[in-house]
Amino acid sequence: MQRLLLTTAAIAALATALPAAAQFQKPEDAVKYRKAGFTVMAAHFSRLGAMAQGRVPFDAAAATMNAEIVADMAKLPFAGFVEGTAGTEKGTPKANVWTDRAKFDAGAKKLQEESAKLAANAKTLDGLKAAFTATAGTCKACHDDFRNP
């Protein structure tokens, strides 16, 4: 069995040691990477939403599995927010990701914390519902502040 050994702290340490841009050959690679990471995370998060909202039957094992994937994926895409990749079109990051980076990073950390709680609490429907709502709130908070509508 293989498990993700990455702590948020370890990723932060790596990010500090190596400028994010250095991890990508071109800014477009960073954009593609972060979008891909969010796509995978969203696919699994939406399955939790379907259970939390009663659209599919609750299944503790499936909920926990999906929540663990969400929690792991939540650690990845933020490395792809490299300088020079702000946009103006719908769904692209606003320039304040970089001008207000401390707030953006705090939002990323909040998502990581809440999704870890989601993974820990997805084995009961009540636990899932509460943690899903809290996690979804962290998504929305960042989207409202940093994403072009």
Place this chain on the structure above:
Amino acid sequence: MQRLLLTTAAIAALATALPAAAQFQKPEDAVKYRKAGFTVMAAHFSRLGAMAQGRVPFDAAAATMNAEIVADMAKLPFAGFVEGTAGTEKGTPKANVWTDRAKFDAGAKKLQEESAKLAANAKTLDGLKAAFTATAGTCKACHDDFRNP
């Protein structure tokens, strides 16, 4: 700290319990999901290649972190190979993914096994080199057989 608790067996059990297509609203969602998963995996795998091939200095912690992400990502995209999503364009899956599914699934399993070894052996440069080559071989074997050139 949050770690992926998914064993390959657990994913296989889930896939058996729930037809893969049922996890996606539309076939296009499955295609988008699997491509996103491979994109994230490839980004981290390419960093290992850069170290294995001496293009960037070897760093045991970074190598292990990237290899663990590869090993976890290797478990995800295969759920996106749902019926009716074969193609003919470059990079799309050939129809034999579905007509020779046992071989395709064996290839996926081989990737998962070799990438787990990669994560276990990335802390030395010699270990990384050998495991990187073995893992890359599993990528190529499937691409040769199942992907349109």
